[in-house]
Amino acid sequence: MKGLLSILRKLKSAPDQEVRILLLGLDNAGKTTLLKQLASEDITHITPTQVRKVSQCLTTSEDACHKCGRNIYVIDSADRKRFEETGQELAELVDEEKLSGVPVLIFANKQDLLTAAPAAEIAEGLNLHTIRDRVWQIPVLLRPHGRGSVGEKTVFILKQLLLQWS
Ligand SMILES: Nc1nc2c(ncn2[C@@H]2O[C@H](COP(=O)(O)OP(=O)(O)OP(=O)(O)O)[C@@H](O)[C@H]2O)c(=O)[nH]1
Ligand SMILES: [Mg+2]
Structure with a gap:
C-alpha cells in the first residue's frame, strides 16, 4: 500500500494531501x-470478501469511504x-447523492x-451512454497482461488516474 500512496503523493502538488480511492463492483469482479x-x-x-458489493477503500486515514474523491x-x-446487473449497480452508484460529482473510472478487469x-x-453491455453527468473511462489492459503482471497493472492504473484526475 505504501508504494501506491507514495507515488500518488509525489504526483500531487500538495505533498501532504490525502489521496483516497474507493473500489466498487460486483462480487468476483x-x-x-x-x-x-x-498495494504491491x-x-x-x-x-471472497464476506460482504456482497463490497467497497474497499485505500486510504491514509480511517475516514468513511464515501469521502473518497476517486472511484x-x-x-x-x-x-x-452480468453486464446488465453490473451496469445497473453502476447507474445506482452514480445516482448516489454522497458520490455526486465524483468521477468514476471503469476498470475492465480480467x-x-x-x-x-x-x-x-x-x-x-453496461449502458454507459446513460451516464451523462460524469466522466467515465474504460481502461482496458492489453492481452496477455493480466492477473500475473502486477507491475504492469499498477503502472497502467496510475497512468489512468493521472490522466483523469490530475
Ligand atoms: N484471470 C483473471 N482472474 C482474476 C483477475 N483479477 C481477479 N481474478 C480472479 O477473480 C476471482 C475474484 O477475485 P477477487 O479479487 O476475490 O474479487 P472481489 O471483487 O474482491 O470479489 P468479492 O470479494 O467476492 O466481492 C479470484 O479467483 C481472482 O483470482 C484478472 O485480472 N484476471
Ligand atoms: Mg473481495
Whole structure:
C-alpha cells in the first residue's frame, strides 16, 4: 500500500494531501486482487470478501469511504451474463447523492481471459451512454497482461488516474 500512496503523493502538488480511492463492483469482479496489486501485495491466496458489493477503500486515514474523491468501478470483462446487473449497480452508484460529482473510472478487469469483451461491448453491455453527468473511462489492459503482471497493472492504473484526475 505504501508504494501506491507514495507515488500518488509525489504526483500531487500538495505533498501532504490525502489521496483516497474507493473500489466498487460486483462480487468476483476482482476488487480485492486489484487492491492488493495496487498495494504491491501477494495475490496468490485471495478469498471472497464476506460482504456482497463490497467497497474497499485505500486510504491514509480511517475516514468513511464515501469521502473518497476517486472511484474505481471494477468489472469482470469476461462475465457477459452480468453486464446488465453490473451496469445497473453502476447507474445506482452514480445516482448516489454522497458520490455526486465524483468521477468514476471503469476498470475492465480480467482482460487476460480469452473470452474478455472489448471496451465497446462493455460500454454497450453496461449502458454507459446513460451516464451523462460524469466522466467515465474504460481502461482496458492489453492481452496477455493480466492477473500475473502486477507491475504492469499498477503502472497502467496510475497512468489512468493521472490522466483523469490530475
Ligand atoms: N484471470 C483473471 N482472474 C482474476 C483477475 N483479477 C481477479 N481474478 C480472479 O477473480 C476471482 C475474484 O477475485 P477477487 O479479487 O476475490 O474479487 P472481489 O471483487 O474482491 O470479489 P468479492 O470479494 O467476492 O466481492 C479470484 O479467483 C481472482 O483470482 C484478472 O485480472 N484476471
Ligand atoms: Mg473481495
